[in-house]
Structure formats: structure tokens, C-alpha cells
Amino acid sequence: MADVRKRITDIGPPHYSKFLPPVIAANYGKWLYHDILKPGVMVHVAESGDKIFTVRCASPRILAVESIRTFCDIADKYCDGHLRFTTRNNVEFLFTDESKIDELVKVVNDAGYLVGGIGNCISNIVHTQGWVHCHSSATDASGVVKAVMDELADQFSERKLPGKLRIALACCLNMCGAVHTSDIAILGVHTVLPKIFHEELDKICEIPNLIASCPTAAIRPAEVDGKKSVEVNGDVCMFCANCYTVCPAMPLNNPEHDGISIWVGGKISNARCAPKFSKLAIPFLPNTPPRWPEVVEAVTNIVETWADNARPYERMGEWIDRIGWPQFFELCGLEFTKYHIDDFRYAGLSFARTSHLRPISFQDAAGDYEEDDDGEETEVAAAATVSPEEIADFMYKMVADAAGVKKFKSGDLTKAAIAKFADQNCDKKTAKKGVNALIESKRCVYTYFGGSYIEVPHEEGAAKN
């Protein structure tokens, strides 16, 4: 071990003033305005009249030291050795000589790094580590990003979109990065229960910690083959992998069932409207390396639909707010499923609690009525098989036999009837007619005692016994 006395610790990062270009040090806090000169190139003008030019290019986030040295060589030649990075993994070359712009852009492009990403365009996709380096990833990160951006490269190096478009990718729900507030979020998802390695679980995991880690309390202690372990209630597991994060003996990674979900309309900036979360557009797309064609197609489709329909400066989420979600799904040709309706903590907050609807929504409703008519026909056919009176007789026996022991609700009786007469086409509506017949025959009555029940008539107050 190193000699503790000689160790240097807690010095923090170097002070940024060591790295600032002189024109920035001289005009710090005194910048007047900026102008985007062309894609990926901008100028900032100071109160003093000084100017600094910036050429921005995309990096693939994973950078070999060779590439960083290439950037350094370019910075030495054109920028007196000054460069910086952006929060979205772009590289920025900073210089004061306007005449160098075109040559610098060419040199950077020739080195293999596209110039662009400023203003109304797609900036670099921020993303996580994926299969290159992460234990919990449900998909790769860099490969999906590469495939998507190969398709959308023109939208980085040109400025022709209505507004800014920020795409982010996280390879699992841990979301190392702010993908949950992106115009388009590409999110890796697990869809099957964790495996449990009972043999080693107790040796490498603290079971109370593990149980506490589950947001839905789906994990319970269990003894398996004489070993202390846990079991998972599959009905309430939502595949968040939080258990795996605290316990390596419960992996969720699954080659066939892991995949990618697509989320839209999130926004970080407070410009115009408040920041927004991204919302679910597509619940699941398969993992199809090396180029994930389904994901590329889905993202491209959403980008193009937005670009064709949005007004100037309208971000994805603002556009959707204007046209409404039904129209978004219609225009993008996306299916709306039960998975699109939230069912976790704050689920109710996302329900539509107003009659504000656009004509597109009324057309769909007309279609639903027709389906209901079809349902009536089925019901008529079923009624011919088992009569309401037969059902009522069955129900009466059930109630009378259990009187004083157990009380039944209307729903208990219909469920029992549906099970009993399953082979005679007894559906819910038919069973309900049986309940009506039972009550109309006066053999049973509705009673209420903190809940409505169907009982054999009795003296008032008898239900208390």
C-alpha cells in the first residue's frame, strides 16, 4: 500500500480558470449576444466587441485516447489549444479568428466527427453504458444510438427542424441520465421476473434490505430447500430491477424478453411551458442487434411526423399538447394499449378529467357503439340456452344454504352462475338477469350493512347477529 503520509487527497478538480481561452477570461460575465452562423458554428459577441467562435461536433461518447489527442491537435492548430465538451457529449473548438471557420469545419468532418448540433436540430443523443460496461442493461446503448443517428445524421448537421429535438437513451430503468424528460426517450426494459439463485442468495445479499428495496412489496422471505431466500409475487412485479441492484443473486437480464420502449414529449427547458416528463409511445420493441431496425424506424417516424406537423419553436411535447394525444397516436400510426395507462403511484393524475376532446375522438366512439350492438346479439343467443329462472333458482339455493354463515354480494352470485352455467353460454349479462329474477320473485332482498348484499328476507337488525 502507498505511504499514507505522502498521499494527496481531497484537492478537488483543478480550477477552471486554468483552462479558459484568454478572450473568455477577459469577457467573463460580459457577453452581449450570440448568433448561429451556420450548422454547428456560432459566434458570441461581448460588450467589448470581442468575439469568440465555436465549432461543435458530435463524439460517440466512448472516446479512445487517440481521438482525444486528435481533438487536441486540432485545438493546437486552430484554437491555441483551447477546447471544451458539452453536457451532451459534443466537442467544441473555441477560437477568435473568423477566417478559420471553414477550414476547421472541414478538418473536423474529415477526422470523422460531424459538425452540427446547435439550434433547431437534433443534438447528440445522451446515453448510458449498455453492454459495453453495465450489469443491469436491458439493451445495448452505444449501438442503438449509432444506428438511430446514422439514419438521422442530417438532422444533426442541418438546421431544418421546427424546434430543438433532444433524444436520450437509458439501457434500463435506473436511467443514468435524464432520459425521463426528453423529446424522445429510448428506454431498455425487462419484462420477465428475476431469476432467483437460492443457493447463494443468503450468502451475498441482505434479505431485509432486499425486501425493502421493492417498490411494490412483491418480495417476501421464503425458505427454499432449507436455504434462507425470497420469493417474488409475479402479480405485482413491474420489472424495475431494483432488487437486482441491491442483490446480484436476482438477475433480470433475459435475451428473449428484454427490449426497448419509446417515450415522447418530455422537456427540460423552462422556455414557454414548464418542464415535462416523457410519456409512453411504444411499450416494447425487440432487441435486434446490430442495427435495431424496429427502433430506428419508430424513432424516425416520430421525428418526421413531428417535423411535418409542428409549428416553429414547438417542441415535441408542446406539439402534442396542442393536437392532443389521440391525434398523436393517429398521425404516428401507433397503437394505444392498456400499457399506455399509468397504474403506479400517481396514476390518477394522468387520466383525462375534462370533456375537452377533438373531433378525431368522436369518430372512434361511434365505432364502439357498433361493437356494443354486436354484443347484444350474442346475448340473445345465450339467453336461449339457460333461462333467468334457472339461474335464479341456483342463486336462491346458494343464498339460502349459506344464510347465517356467509353473506353474498350480487357479484358473488353472478360469478358463481357464470361458472356453474359455463357450458350453457351464461355470460355476465345473462347472470345479471338471473339476479333480477331472484329479487323479483321476492325469495331474496337487497340488504345494506356497510355494503350491499343479497339475503333471504329477515327481521330488521338480524344482520347484526
Next chain:
Amino acid sequence: MADGKHYDTPLLDELTHGPWPSFVTEIKKREDKSPMCADLLGLLEQSYQEKIGHWKHGGIVGVFGYGGGVIGRYSDLAEKFPGCAHFHTIRVNQPSGFYYTSDALRELCDIWEAHGSGLTNMHGSTGDIVFLGTTTDELEPIFAELTKKGWDLGGSGSNVRTPSCCLGQSRCEHACYDTMAMCHKVTMQFQDELHRPAFPYKFKFKFSGCANDCVASIARSDLSFIGTWRDDMRVDNDKVGEYVENGLDIVNDVLLNCPTKCLRWDGKTFEVDNANCVRCMHCINVMPKALRQGVDTGCTILIGAKAPIIQGAQIASVLIPFIDPVADYDDLMEIVDNIWEIWCEHGKNRERIGEFIQRINMGTFLEAIGLDPIPEMVAHPRDNPYIFFKDDEEEDDE
């Protein structure tokens, strides 16, 4: 190390084509120089074939005395790809604003090439310079060389994570306070909390100079500092006229996009109802030559943003509407201390401050940290009549 064996990578090779820069090309640049990178390519190709990752959970590795800054990573294919059997990540605390000189970057590259894979992220999501892939034996030598050259590790685990900021006043006319100075000052003040995890879970500071929030502080920091101003917006009417003459659709693109409809333009004068302007930045973004924020500037502080794990994602909510973070720095740090005190005392394992506030409720939290409840903190007052009235109200009044 290994014998420098190379692997066929037909699937990965597909990703070396196309206009976007390729991460495969980046790794291949080191294939001949680093057996670690050659084996990484072999392992990654296998992941592409099998559609599953081959990394195990981190172990407890680090540099002596620190509890963060190194993330242990081991492959589950150690025998087949021994070069990347250990593949630990090192987080190096970035300088504010991500500015570098080529000399400084070469210094980092030299250290990393000598002691690790030579692969980096510039930068990780939180903001650190990320060195991807080294062995346990190399950790102390790397740390010694880094600190000798003036660099230190960033955060990981249940500690203050490496603070980060937008480039602020260094190059941006919109910045309402010196984000880079604040970020550096806070980073230096909390070196102990950053390197030695003592919290229920991670705690992130992020500093943005204006409401455009280029560092995404409102979405992902426990304490978010967003620049704003108290006085009137500065307007150059002639310059507004120039934008209009040059084709700007000022009605649709500026006036109608104002969230509080507080802008008027009669062809000569651009009028701002400053009392109702919410400092959203849209009109300034569209006409940066004509409009500027005021001169009485500071920041709004918001609390509690996080990604979904565990109880669901949250966007940060208002804690302090306006503060001058430089002039009132000490008051601010007292509030931070108070927040940490109650959170460390009562927070559960892996409970972020946003979730903690949800659990104990905002009113209790505000009392504990000594802030008064104000209407700026809510979108609207409660609409739920189940109020937990407390007997001790009268005593508090005395």
C-alpha cells in the same frame, strides 16, 4: 496481460459504417495496443450475438480512504476474455464548464493509457471524466498520478455526487449568476461528503445559469440552481425592429408563445409586463440581440428531482424563489446543512431527498429545515380536505 489476441466481430463491424461517429471504431483504435480493448471487443461481440450483457455487479474496490469515485466491474466471461476480467470505472472530477487545454487533456490521456484501457467517456451523465476499464492493482497508481497533477476523483455511491454546471457567464449572455464559480466552490466545500459516503443515498447539485437549464438540473438534481432576475427585462426596441424587418414572425413566434401573454409589439415599442413575466427565456432566446434579462440577478432553488428508481421519477419543485447565491452563500449552506441533517437522521436506505419529502410530507420537511411555506412552492393549494391538524398549533404561535 493477455497475448493480444484479436476476435472476429462481424456484428460490431456493421456499426463501423455510416455517417455518425462509431464507438466500435473508437474501441478498435486500441485493439492492437491494449489486450483489454481486444478482449472487450470479443466480449461485446458475444453480447451482440446473445443479446445479453456480460458484466457482473460491482465489488468493493476503491482507493485508500475514499468510499467513492471507483465503480468495480467484473466480467462473467473472465476465462474466455481475461483481458477484461476486471474492468473498473474511475470517475475523475471534471473542471467547471468542461473547459480544457490540450496540454491538460494529453496529461490525462497519458496517465490513463499507461494504467488502463485508454477508453473514456467525455463525459459521464453526472459530469465526471470517465475512465472505462482498469484493474484493481492500477487504482492506487492512477490516483497517485492524478493527484500529483492536480486532479481528484468524483463521487459514486451514497455521497455528494460530482456537482456540475452549464458554462454560465464564461460564454453565455443569458447566465444570471456565475455557475462555474458556484459549482467549483460547492465542490471544494464538500470534498469530504463527496469522497466518503455518509448519506442515505446520492445527493446531486447542478447549476444552470437560466431557465433554459442546459445542465438539466430540474430533471436530475436533488438541489437545482436555476438563474433568474428580479428587475425588468432589458429591451432594445431598434433591435426588435431589425428582427421583424429581417422576417421574424413576431406575433406567432414570440408574442403568442409567451406563457403569461405579457408581451406587446406595436411596430415601435416592445412592451413587457414585467410583473407577470415568469422569466421563461423564450422571447430572449428568439431575439438575443434585442432582449436581455435584468441586472438584479440570482437564482431559484428547486429540490428533489430524480429518475424513477425507487418510488417514481420527479421533477424538482420550488424551495427558494430567489436568492443571490454569491452574496447569500452562507445562508444557503446553512439550509443545505439542515436538509442533510433531517435526511441523514430519518431517511431510509436508497431514499432520495425527493422521495423523503414525499414520505414525511413537505410541511414537516419545511419546519425541520427552518423555511416558511409559501405559495410559490405549489402549483395550487391542496384540493384534498383530509388535513392533519396538529394540537401544537397554538404553542407555535406564541
